[in-house]
Amino acid sequence: MSDKNQRSNPLSAGLDSGGSFNRFETGSQRKPTADTSRGSLFDELLEGEPIFDDKDVLRPAYTPSTLPHREAKINEMASILASALRSETPSNILIYGKTGTGKTASSKYVSEELERASDRYELPCHVEYVNCEVIDTQYRVFAKLANTFIDNNLNAIDAQIELLTEQVRSLRAGDGPEELTMDNLPELLDRIQALEADQENFERVPMTGWPTDRVYEAFFDAVDYQECVVIIMLDEIDKLVEKSGDDTLYNLSRINSDLVRSRVSIMGISNDLRFTDTLDPRVRSSLGEEEIVFPPYDANQLRDILEHRAEVAFKSNSLTEEVIPLCAAYAAQEHGDARRALDLLRTAGELCERDQSDRVEVTHVKRAQEKLELDRIIEVVRTLPHQSKLVLYATILLDKYTDSNSKTGEVYDVYRQLCEELGSDCLTQRRVTSLISELDMLGIINAVVVSKGRYGRTKEISISKHRDETEAVLSSDSRFAELGDVQPYIQARFD
DNA sequence: CTTCCACAGGAAGAAACGGCTC
DNA sequence: GAGCCGTTTCTTCCTGTGGAAG
Incomplete structure (x- = not known):
């Protein structure tokens, strides 16, 4: 079933049966034979021992030959x-x-x-x-x-x-x-x-x-x-x-x-x-x-799964003892998601490789957790339709220049200003309400329905964690380029 | 207890579009 | 090229609602 280990590799001509690079000097260190004094872009990155044996084992597309606890x-x-x-x-x-x-x-x-x-x-x-x-x-x-x-x-x-x-x-x-x-x-x-x-x-x-x-x-x-x-x-x-x-x-x-x-x-x-x-x-x-x-995996089961895969994916002694339990614990918090646990472990390994450390440590896992969340948000924001981006941008501006959480009506006001400034079509408030709900479902903003009694029912909207990164992604959209000087105007309006 | 705000959010259908048939 | 069909996006119209104010 798994032919991962024997798959044909266009580069395999350069490998001897032991898997070491005979294209260069035989030996575990992959150092070029030519002039090393100058050093190429990649030499530094390839220094140190690789910690992965087969990273693909940690990817979601991989179907393992055994499924523990299933x-x-x-x-x-x-x-x-x-x-x-x-x-x-x-x-x-x-x-x-x-x-x-x-x-x-x-x-x-x-x-x-x-x-x-x-x-x-x-x-x-x-x-x-x-x-x-x-x-x-x-x-x-x-x-x-x-x-x-x-x-x-x-x-x-x-x-x-x-x-x-x-x-x-x-x-x-x-x-x-x-x-x-x-x-x-x-x-x-x-x-x-x-x-x-x-x-x-x-x-x-x-x-x-x-x-x-x-x-x-x-x-x-x-x-x-x-x-x-x-x-x-x-x-x-x-x-x-x-x-x-x-x-x-x-x-x-x-x-x-x-x-x-x-x-x-x-x-x-x-x-x-x-x-x-x-x-x-x-x-x-x-x-x-x-x-x-299928019940969710508990932390112990996740640990088993990770250990199974890590054995194949990493070289021996590449993980400190706490790494797998921590990945398992993080993923168990997210309703026992094994995919998440594997992603975390893989990313932690990649961060460790980039640091040129020999062993994956707890800090790598913590950074991986942060990175995965940020990467997801950036990818979602980047691929948002234009109108959703405008709504999100309006929410961000309000969040930046006002103290309290913004309300649907306020977001819609700012959104209309932005549309006018950019000459884009302006949607109805009903539609913008749905777009806000969609952004909430994607986890980019938090929108909670609250009742202000006499002052009506509305959604209180706040930006989730990574506001500045989100704004940077939006600003990189060429259509937002001419918006530069609108911010003070919106700021003045809500001060 | 009643009123009433400022929306939430469901239902229905219009408009636009890509791709088909005849 | 007119006329269908399915899909997506958006508008219009509407009913529902939590809780402060009166």
Whole structure:
């Protein structure tokens, strides 16, 4: 499963079997042989022993070969899906758990194992992964699935045609296998013709433009073309329902009654335990045939996970004793998020490397915690739409030049000034209210609804920690360049 | 207890847009 | 090129509401 350690590396020609650099002098210190008195940009950075053996092990994309503290859940999933290998339709499964509790990793692990087993049993079994945070409408879910199966079918048809063409060729040349005679020729040609007709019939679904029922039909035809058991894994299924209702799930859960050759089963993964409340009762009962809950990891379990990975990721003796417990403790505070714990450990290691220290220490972890939070905010702010940036900038100006927390009305006033100054379109207060809520959800600002009694109900808005860094990101946007002299004006207004 | 402020936030639908079909 | 279809963004209209003031 994991070929990380043997993956082909374009640079591997320069490594001897021991992994040391024979391009330079053999030895653990990577020093260039040429003139060292001058020193290049990178020499200094590469000085000292590297502490990582394989950093990728700490990245979220890595699927480990063992998932500590999830064996029971994995067995539970496997026992449900096993019926796929008997050509039966497995029950639909709903998997709950907060982020970083191993839902997706476990599900992917089980589905990879299932697909592997299905090769051995010669029972075609496909698991299709759909991330509903990205693909969040009925149209797009069916379009993605349809296109995947269409591609699969076209590849299978291509291979089949190639095989048949080869048989025809050898038959005509007279060197074909014994069991084929010239009498088979018309049959072979007929089959090739039929396959070519099928090939014509499959048409990829465009990004938009088709009516949804046509996309559904395309998906249906593609799935039912070859006999197989299909498991559709809908990650973040709650996002799909929130965004576009339960039509997708309704259609998927009914599809088996019309399929002739194939069987479809759904595996939903959700962060939200209560998302089925809003579903149509028919969908709820069919979707939740089996439910599995992934509890958050506690600090001890996180420590186990980190130790497992650190063993592979770091060279021995690269971590001081307190590092892993601290990473685990930080992540346990954030509802037992293993992804967060791994990010912390990796970043702490990177900071340590940059410091050219030999061992990761507690201070590196603390700095990593700060850095991760700041990086996230900067990335979110940088990619914000223009109008949201204006609202955020208005909030920052108010925060800078007034003492108390600002209110929705005040933010809207300043926002209008900014729009006027920049000549941008000015949205309604209703819309700005939603933008403020979105910024709150992203954790860039804190907005709390408070009642001022006689003086109405409003949101009290404050900037979360990194105000100056946030402002710097906004100022770097070229569209904000001409705003320089507006600040004193706004300052005067609210002094 | 009633009034009333200053909004919050839901519902519905208009507008704009990309991409399709015929 | 007109007419659909799905999606996103935004507006309009509306009802709801916590609690200080009266």
